[in-house]
Amino acid sequence: MFAPPDLPYSGRICAARYNITMLDPALLGQVASGGPHGDGPVRLTGHRPHSAAAARYLSHAIAHLRDHVLADPAVADQPLIASTAAQHLAATVLATFPNTALTEPAGPDRGDARPATLRRALAFVDDHADQPVTVAEIAAAAHVTVRALQYAFRRHLGTTPLAHxxxxxxxxxxxxxxxxxxxxxxxxxxxxxxxxxxxxxxxxxxxxxxxxxxxxxxxxxx
The missing domain is CATH 1.10.10.60 (Homeodomain-like)
Structure with a gap:
């Protein structure tokens, strides 16, 4: 979070206690509204949380994943558990720190949010419910951006792709x-x-x- 993942950096920490939580930066794009057809990878634009409440939310999410989800190897080894945990962590990071992801659908995305889009997305979900699935993959199967997909689900079903x-x-x-x-x-x-x-x-x-x-x-x- 302190430097772009593809660039080296160095630092000095004095008299501090800290936990390191790592995730694939590509996950940010997979769970963000920008999706695979956005303007590039999603980046964090600051290393300070939006608020103290946001920082606590991230801390609690990490503790929950560490102590309750990943602590039991039999549970953590389940592919859907691992996928869901990773997406939850990435989504929490995006909700905690300022970033480059967009949240509102643009004009073309609203135009793509048609029933046909929804039918393709629903069919993909039904066929792949037993596999790790991201919002970006559902959007790709429906041939639209993630923003258009989310708008279609919200407009026609009153829910989100992941909730469905x-x-x-x-x-x-x-x-x-x-x-x-x-x-x-x-x-x-x-x-x-x-x-x-x-x-x-x-x-x-x-x-x-x-x-x-x-x-x-x-x-x-x-």
Whole structure:
């Protein structure tokens, strides 16, 4: 965050405690509104957070990923978990620091936000829900910019591409819970992690809100 990732730098730290959190800079472009058709890679334009609240938000996000998501190797090795965690970290960084990403769709992007765009995006999500997927990849499959994609989802579905992807994965988790043999040793946590839900409590709450019952009850009645 103190220097462009492709340039060397040197510094001196005196009497300090710090944690180093690293991420692929390309992730910033994948989760930002600029997307693959933007004006170049997304860059941070300052190393100070927007506010003390933003700094706390980033700190809490890093602690959560470190202590609850990546601490368990069995969970951290799940491809969807790793992808979701990386995208969450990148999105939090963009929400914390000033950067070059644009957030509002331009005129051409609004014109691209048509139902046909949405159909292509929905088909791609349905076909790739079991794989790590970024907003940029969904936009590329729909042949539009990320801004146009986000505008299409907001305009026609009242949601975001990643929120829709999460709902699709929840539906797949529900199907697996229904189909699982309760005597076979399969657990709710295993099925949740398979579909990218790393926090069992939040998965249970989201599942209960959607299906009006606890996931362990669905598994037991399967």
């Amino acid at each position: 992807l999460r709902r699709v994965r929840l539906a797949h988790a529900h199907h697996d819970l229904v189909a699982a043999d309760p005597a076979g040793g399969t657990t709710v946590t295993e099925i949740a992690a398979r579909w990218g839900f790393h926090h069992a409590g939040r998965f249970a709450a989201e599942y209960r809100k959607t299906y009006r019952r606890a996931p362990h009850r669905t598994l037991a009645d399967g």
